[in-house]
Amino acid sequence: MRISELPGPRGLPFLGNVLQLEPSQMHITAEKWSRAYGERFRFRIGPREIVVLSNPETIAAALRERPDGFRRTPRLRAIAKEMGFNGVFSAEGDAWRRQRPMVMAGFDPGHIKTYFPALVKVTERFKLRWQRAAAAREAIDLQADLMRYTVDVTAGLAFGADINTLESDAEVIQIHLDKVLPALFRRLFSPFPSWRWLEERRLGRHLRALHAAVAEFIDQARARMEANPQLRERPGNLIEAMIAARDTEGSGLDDGDVAGNVLTMLLAGEDTTANTLAWMIYLLHRHPEALRRANQEIQGKDLQKYEEVSGLPFIDACINETMRLKPVAPILMLEAARDTAVAGIEVPEGTLLMCLMRAGATDERRFPDAHAFDPERWFSKNSNSSKRVAMPFGAGPRLCPGRYLAILEMKMAIAMLLGSFEIEAVTTPDGGEARECLAFTMAPAGLRLRLAARAKA
Numbered sequence: 387m388r389i390s391e392l393p394g395p396r397g398l399p400f401l402g403n404v405l406q407l408e409p410s411q412m413h414i415t416a417e418k419w420s421r422a423y424g425e426r427f428r429f430r431i432g433p434r435e436i437v438v439l440s441n442p443e444t445i446a447a448a449l450r451e452r453p454d455g456f457r458r459t460p461r462l463r464a465i466a467k468e469m470g471f472n473g474v475f476s477a478e479g480d481a482w483r484r485q486r487p488m489v490m491a492g493f494d495p496g497h498i499k500t501y502f503p504a505l506v507k508v509t510e511r512f513k514l515r516w517q518r519a520a521a522a523r524e525a526i527d528l529q530a531d532l533m534r535y536t537v538d539v540t541a542g543l544a545f546g547a548d549i550n551t552l553e554s555d556a557e558v559i560q561i562h563l564d565k566v567l568p569a570l571f572r573r574l575f576s577p578f579p580s581w582r583w584l585e586e587r588r589l590g591r592h593l594r595a596l597h598a599a600v601a602e603f604i605d606q607a608r609a610r611m612e613a614n615p616q617l618r619e620r621p622g623n624l625i626e627a628m629i630a631a632r633d634t635e636g637s638g639l640d641d642g643d644v645a646g647n648v649l650t651m652l653l654a655g656e657d658t659t660a661n662t663l664a665w666m667i668y669l670l671h672r673h674p675e676a677l678r679r680a681n682q683e684i685q686g687k688d689l690q691k692y693e694e695v696s697g698l699p700f701i702d703a704c705i706n707e708t709m710r711l712k713p714v715a716p717i718l719m720l721e722a723a724r725d726t727a728v729a730g731i732e733v734p735e736g737t738l739l740m741c742l743m744r745a746g747a748t749d750e751r752r753f754p755d756a757h758a759f760d761p762e763r764w765f766s767k768n769s770n771s772s773k774r775v776a777m778p779f780g781a782g783p784r785l786c787p788g789r790y791l792a793i794l795e796m797k798m799a800i801a802m803l804l805g806s807f808e809i810e811a812v813t814t815p816d817g818g819e820a821r822e823c824l825a826f827t828m829a830p831a832g833l834r835l836r837l838a839a840r841a842k843a
């Protein structure tokens with residue numbers, strides 16, 4: 387079948403379907419179209435034709451065929467370069483092959499275990515922050531606080547830097563990070579490159595502040611390596627490994643690669659984990675029985691011990707169930723890197739593919755009572771194949787390298803929350819269900835959390 391034979395929503399000449407797509411709701415519209423037109427269809431944003439896939443096996447096959455068969459989109463690569471976060475997320479071919487093993491090593495379970503005492507310290511600060519809010523009976527801006535936590539954790543693990551935004555009243559790095567992914571998202575899907583004159587100046591201040599912060603992380607790491615040259619042979623974290631590689635002759639890495647990856651890690655580690663946690667707290671609060679079981683699971687646990695926090699099977703199931711219903715990356719975009727075929731469609735090199743990651747994960751044929759939040763389903767013997775259908779961390783050679791960190795971080799935060807507080811309320815701006823808002827990652831709009839300190843047992 388040719389792309390031109392695929393069904394799809396009717397569009398306007400020149401603009402295509404752009405007026406039917408509100409960017410923050412794009413995933414919901416595409417999922418709705420997928421129910422109307424099937425597992426493969428097409429639509430257009432301005433001159434760009436997009437083939438949409440929602441069958442999880444088809445999607446997984448394409449994701450596995452990277453970097454040679456499929457790649458991230460050229461617009462993502464161009465924007466990442468323009469904004470200065472051209473790192474492992476946007477790199478392709480040999481550049482990606484060089485960077486990926488270093489990133490994997492920086493986030494492997496061994497490193498994460500070694501980092502655990504620092505994670506305990508960051509979580510302790512987080513608890514103090516929320517204890518102050520509970521004592522003052524203040525409503526907490528949930529995502530903003532969670533982002534302080536995730537940025538502090540990423541900077542600690544990946545850059546060996548204790549930035550402590552959780553206890554800072556000054557202008558924190560998140561204020562600038564917050565602006566980047568929504569701008570990236572607007573640029574990715576704008577029909578024409580209008581951002582060049584519209585947005586450039588507004589974003590410039592934030593990018594400059596971020597680049598200054600990145601340069602400081604690199605300077606601090608270089609100073610540590612000068613003081614302790616052994617770190618060149620045995621780097622303690624990702625930034626040191628990247629600097630050591632950059633300084634090795636013939637490595638093919640330069641200063642821009644190091645800086646690009648530092649910013650990439652901040653961006654990739656912040657929103658994703660914070661928004662997944664926000665969704666999880668929201669869902670647990672609305673499902674008292676699951677909340678009760680999660681509470682029960684952490685009773686008597688010593689949260690200073692890696693083995694106890696990394697276990698927690700029920701909370702693990704709640705994480706899987708949250709990511710199935712509320713994947714923070716509901717859309718993955720690909721470009722065909724050569725002429726190929728996907729799901730029986732002839733796909734010439736350069737074709738854009740939109741993969742709808744939630745369609746299979748909420749399909750009744752695969753998950754009975756698919757829209758219900760039911761962590762119990764992850765204890766069935768099919769849970770591994772369910773994970774392959776849900777794919778919240780992607781699939782194949784570009785599977786998220788931060789997943790072990792993210793899962794441990796989320797278990798730690800939830801265990802801290804349930805161990806020390808009663809959740810009094812998780813509210814939305816209009817009092818209704820939390821609205822999904824896509825701005826590169828998919829976040830619940832404007833959640834506020836009210837806590838009360840839990841009486842000691």
Ligand code: HEM
Pocket residue numbers: 449474475476486489540650651652654655656658659662714715718778779780781782783784785786787788789791792
């Ligand atoms: C719940 C939290 C997270 C979710 C749901 C998530 C999800 C994803 C997804 C869907 C991808 C694309 C995978 C693909 O193309 O197949 C990805 C890639 C990536 N993630 Fe995560 N992520 C999370 C946390 C993190 C953290 C904590 C870090 C690091 C601090 C991180 C770093 C990255 C990087 C560097 C890539 C690019 C990998 C590559 O292209 O080779 N992520 N993530």
